Amino acid sequence: MTYSRTLTGAVAGLALLMTGTVVSAETLFWSTQARPAEERQAMRDGVLDKFGSEVDYQPNENGPWLTRLQAELKANDGTIGLLGGLHGELAALSADDLVDLDTLGLSADSGTFNELAKLGAENMQYIPWMQASYIMAANKKALEHLPEGADINALTYDQLIEWAANVHEAEGRPKFGFPAGPKGLKHRFFQGYLYPSYTDGVVRTFASDKAVTAWEKFRELWEHTNPASTNFSFLQEQLLSEDVWIAFDHTSRLAQAFNERPDDFVAFPAPAGPEGRGFMPVLAGIAIPRTAPDMDAAKSLVAYLLEPETQIATLKATNFFPVVAVELPDDLPPAVKASGEAIAKMSSAPDANPGLLPAGLGDMGGDFNRVFVDTFERIVLAGQPIERVLEDQKRRLATIMERSGAPCWAPDAPSDGPCPVE
Amino acid sequence: MNVRYLPYLLILPVTLFLCLFFIYPFVLVSQQAFSGPEGPTLEHFREVVSYWKFPISLQNTLLLAAVVVPIQLALSLLMATMVSRMGKGRDLVLYVWTIPLGISDLAAGIIWLAIFEQSGFLNSMLYGIGAVSEPVNFLSYQNPAIVFLAIVLAEVWRATAIMLVILVAGIGLIPKEYYEAAEVFGASPWKRFVKITLPLLRPSLQTALVLRVILAFEVFAVVAALGGTLFPVLMSETYAYQFDLLNSNAAAAMALIILGISIVSTIVILRALRVPKGARV
Numbered sequence: 020m021t022y023s024r025t026l027t028g029a030v031a032g033l034a035l036l037m038t039g040t041v042v043s044a045e046t047l048f049w050s051t052q053a054r055p056a057e058e059r060q061a062m063r064d065g066v067l068d069k070f071g072s073e074v075d076y077q078p079n080e081n082g083p084w085l086t087r088l089q090a091e092l093k094a095n096d097g098t099i100g101l102l103g104g105l106h107g108e109l110a111a112l113s114a115d116d117l118v119d120l121d122t123l124g125l126s127a128d129s130g131t132f133n134e135l136a137k138l139g140a141e142n143m144q145y146i147p148w149m150q151a152s153y154i155m156a157a158n159k160k161a162l163e164h165l166p167e168g169a170d171i172n173a174l175t176y177d178q179l180i181e182w183a184a185n186v187h188e189a190e191g192r193p194k195f196g197f198p199a200g201p202k203g204l205k206h207r208f209f210q211g212y213l214y215p216s217y218t219d220g221v222v223r224t225f226a227s228d229k230a231v232t233a234w235e236k237f238r239e240l241w242e243h244t245n246p247a248s249t250n251f252s253f254l255q256e257q258l259l260s261e262d263v264w265i266a267f268d269h270t271s272r273l274a275q276a277f278n279e280r281p282d283d284f285v286a287f288p289a290p291a292g293p294e295g296r297g298f299m300p301v302l303a304g305i306a307i308p309r310t311a312p313d314m315d316a317a318k319s320l321v322a323y324l325l326e327p328e329t330q331i332a333t334l335k336a337t338n339f340f341p342v343v344a345v346e347l348p349d350d351l352p353p354a355v356k357a358s359g360e361a362i363a364k365m366s367s368a369p370d371a372n373p374g375l376l377p378a379g380l381g382d383m384g385g386d387f388n389r390v391f392v393d394t395f396e397r398i399v400l401a402g403q404p405i406e407r408v409l410e411d412q413k414r415r416l417a418t419i420m421e422r423s424g425a426p427c428w429a430p431d432a433p434s435d436g437p438c439p440v441e
Numbered sequence: 442m443n444v445r446y447l448p449y450l451l452i453l454p455v456t457l458f459l460c461l462f463f464i465y466p467f468v469l470v471s472q473q474a475f476s477g478p479e480g481p482t483l484e485h486f487r488e489v490v491s492y493w494k495f496p497i498s499l500q501n502t503l504l505l506a507a508v509v510v511p512i513q514l515a516l517s518l519l520m521a522t523m524v525s526r527m528g529k530g531r532d533l534v535l536y537v538w539t540i541p542l543g544i545s546d547l548a549a550g551i552i553w554l555a556i557f558e559q560s561g562f563l564n565s566m567l568y569g570i571g572a573v574s575e576p577v578n579f580l581s582y583q584n585p586a587i588v589f590l591a592i593v594l595a596e597v598w599r600a601t602a603i604m605l606v607i608l609v610a611g612i613g614l615i616p617k618e619y620y621e622a623a624e625v626f627g628a629s630p631w632k633r634f635v636k637i638t639l640p641l642l643r644p645s646l647q648t649a650l651v652l653r654v655i656l657a658f659e660v661f662a663v664v665a666a667l668g669g670t671l672f673p674v675l676m677s678e679t680y681a682y683q684f685d686l687l688n689s690n691a692a693a694a695m696a697l698i699i700l701g702i703s704i705v706s707t708i709v710i711l712r713a714l715r716v717p718k719g720a721r722v
Contacts, residue, residue: 082684111687192575201669246581247559250669260560385686393493396670400582411493 045073046316049088050103052149052303053337054078061336069332070323072316081108088308092116097310100317103148106135106302111382114140118307123318125325127342131375132302139379145304146321149330149339151270152300153207154361156254156277156286161186161194161264172364174290176216176236179265183243186264195244196263200252204269205395206388211299212267213237215374216292220431222438225416226409233292234398234405241399249400258284269301270362271338274354281353288365295372297430298365302376303339372430379425390416416440474693485694489682498673502702505664505674506657508593513601513653514646520601521608522634535609539602546599550666553595554580557587557667580667588668595663600656604649611645612638647714654710655703675699 053062059078067074079087084104091097102109102117109117119142126133127147138144157171164185165171169178183195199205210221217233218224245251245263255275257263266273267289276284289298305324307317323329330341331348338354340362347359366373380387394412397403417440427438475481489495524535541549556562557579564576579587615638623633639646661676670677675695683692 080684085684085687201665245578246583247578249582249671250580262559382687385688389681389686397493 044313044316045075046100046313046320047098048074048076048101048103048320049084049099050076050078051081051084051105051108052078052103052339054080058337062333065336066324066329066332069329070320074320078103084108085111088112091310092308095310097308098312099308100311100313101320102145102306102308103303104306106304106376106378107380107384109145109304109306110138110378110380111384112138112144112306114138114144116309117144118309118311118314119143120146120307120318120321123321125322128344129342132342135302135376135378136304145306146325147342148303148305148324149333149337150300150302150342151339152298152358152362152365153204153212153267153269153289154273154286154358154365155289156258156266156268156273156284156357158258158261158264159283159285162285164189171285171287173368174287176240176290176292179290180236180240180243183240183265187243190264193243193245194262194264195240196251196254196257196266196268197241197244197248198251198254198268198272199248199395200250202252204272206391207269207299207301208267209391209395210377210388211374212289212297213292215297215299215372215430216290216294217297219294219372221374221377222416222420222427223431223434223441225440226413227441229294230409231405234394234409236292238399270354270358273358274338274352277354277357278352281357284357286357286361288361288368291368291370291372294430295370296365296368297372297374299374299376301339302342374430375428377425378428380419380423381425383419383423386419387416390419413440470693470696473690474697476690485690486698489678489691489694489698492678494673494678498675498678501672502658502660502674502676505589505592505596505660506654509596509600510650510653510657512593512597513604514650516597516601517604517608517649520605521612522638524605524609525612538605541599542602542606544599545662547662547666549595549599550663553591553598553663554666557591580669580671582671585671588671591667592664592672595667596657596660599663600653603656604653607645607649607652608642611642614645615641643714643716647711647716650710650714651707654706658699658703658706675702 048067053059053076059076062076062078063074067076081104085108088099088102091099117138121142123146125146126143127136129147132147132150133143136143136145136147155174161182162171164182166178166181166185169182174182183193186194197203197205197208213233213236214221214224214230217236218227218229220227224230245257247262251257251263253272253275254263254266254268255273258266258273258276259279273286277286289296291297305321307314307321311317324333325343327341327343327345330343330345334340334347334355335352338352338358340355340359351359365371377384377387390412393415394408397408397412398405420437420440424437426436427434431438474485475483477484520538524531524538527534544552554561558564559576559578563579564573567573568576578584580591581588619637619641620633623637628636659676660674661680664672664674665677676699679692679695679699682688682695
């Protein structure tokens with residue numbers, strides 16, 4: 020009892036100490052990115068340590084991240100100096116709560132990213148910070164099972180299915196891996212890869228005949244997918260444990276595999292469907308909440324993060340690529356090299372069909388993702404008839420589009436007003 | 442000071458604490474659940490109830506409680522009677538049995554995940570003794586029964602001790618004279634258990650069951666660790682509304698639905714195990 024009391028006292032003392040440090044001139048960088056312990060440490064020791072003054076880098080899950088931010092906004096009194104998050108997370112905030120950042124004169128090289136960063140308002144609400152994408156990775160042992168005549172850098176979905184089937188047959192168990200776990204990014208595969216590749220759209224074509232084909236194909240692929248995929252969220256783990264030989268995931272969620280055993284794995288572009296090779300970027304941004312305690316410090320931190328050297332350090336720390344032009348050094352980690360090449364091949368492919376991140380959904384981004392996750396769970400896991408599920412989910416999708424008023428984004432054809440579900 | 446007021450003074454801090462950190466947030470949550478853009482509304486309730494996963498998660502939650510609680514009740518009664526008859530080593534046994542209580546439920550879920558995983562202990566063992574030729578994937582969407590079983594096991598392991606502690610205290614309160622008298626009349630141990638222990642244990646059983654059943658409706662971390670999204674329960678849906686969909690109103694509505702279920706079950710238990718006033722020890 021006395022022991023636990025001492026412990027409580029120590030913890031309380033520590034808590035006091037920590038609140039004490041907040042008062043000092045440190046800038047609190049409140050982020051949803053680089054959460055794994057190694058990345059967090061790398062952000063602190065490799066990226067932010069060279070900034071002139073102290074930065075307290077605190078990554079958190081989206082939920083707690085937002086809760087604290089909203090509490091500070093409501094109280095009109097903040098400790099958070101700088102926000103880091105994905106485009107979708109920042110888009111869920113109200114533009115009034117973020118400081119306009121045009122005056123900094125900073126932007127990404129991509130005009131599309133800069134446009135996205137306005138969040139539908141007149142001015143830049145956040146500054147693009149770093150980018151990534153989703154790619155495929157495979158164990159080299161799987162390569163001998165590639166279908167005849169198939170080029171790993173220009174696969175089609177049919178070839179991928181055949182390849183996965185060959186591996187399945189040869190090994191006696193399914194070895195394709197898909198991030199369908201609770202924290203997995205499965206919805207991005209449907210929004211940015213499967214739908215664009217098969218229907219040349221996401222919203223308009225949600226319940227089209229082509230979409231039915233897409234889901235039929237995905238069901239075929241699922242036959243050769245490790246059924247434990249519903250627990251997989253970071254495919255690097257399963258690649259390393261060899262539960263999976265071929266995988267689709269976010270570049271930074273595959274990085275560990277390449278870094279630990281660079282000679283065992285290959286990275287390659289996502290496959291193509293009848294409407295081209297659909298793929299989608301991941302964009303993270305930095306923003307300043309209106310309640311930031313030290314505006315100048317926050318702004319100079321934004322400028323520091325966009326400097327080429329910082330962007331390269333960030334790339335090494337997080338496996339997220341720079342958004343400004345930089346000269347990449349030779350000593351990059353294997354994962355960065357592998358995924359960088361795969362992304363380059365994907366975007367320069369003759370049949371490339373790049374999609375954009377969902378924009379204009381505001382705080383309905385979660386609902387939008389849920390439509391795709393639910394469709395997957397019902398069609399693939401519960402085995403419900405495709406047409407019926409699509410008809411049913413279509414109504415939910417239409418409601419979300421109308422309520423948020425989001426216009427269509429590529430590859431959907433542009434729309435006046437909310438993007439219609441056809 | 443007037444001794445009459447002392448009890449009130451002593452419970453004042455706790456009352457204030459509860460008002461501030463329970464009643465006040467509760468009022469806020471209820472407001473959130475019923476408030477819409479155009480005044481009071483039931484829209485949020487309609488929204489969460491009409492979602493296709495709601496009936497599944499409700500069914501899963503009730504089923505889990507219906508299976509887990511009776512097993513725990515039986516086990517904790519058995520363990521409590523065993524402990525109460527022990528002399529030496531009683532404390533040690535009690536401590537060991539209550540270890541799972543000291544572990545957070547997420548950690549408990551992860552421990553059981555380490556057992557049931559494809560590369561987990563159970564598979565290594567089965568493989569080691571040659572029972573399976575390759576690791577079996579127990580926790581997959583293809584084996585919902587095994588997922589359910591794993592969750593039941595983890596819950597029983599984790600939360601039986603909370604009932605045990607209450608029942609051990611309750612048994613300690615039963616006067617020894619009753620047992621001595623029963624023994625004089627030649628009552629068998631089973632008869633003594635049914636005729637003396639059980640009836641006199643009612644107040645403790647009440648408390649233990651109410652606590653346990655309410656906790657069963659709030660089950661979350663263990664299910665999340667073992668079942669992921671394969672086994673939706675009310676609490677995981679509430680979490681999804683709050684943190685994935687950023688829809689606090691719907692999450693508040695879900696929370697009130699869980700509260701409603703908890704209140705109903707509490708009343709049922711209190712009624713069923715009521716101790717007549719004259720019969721209280």
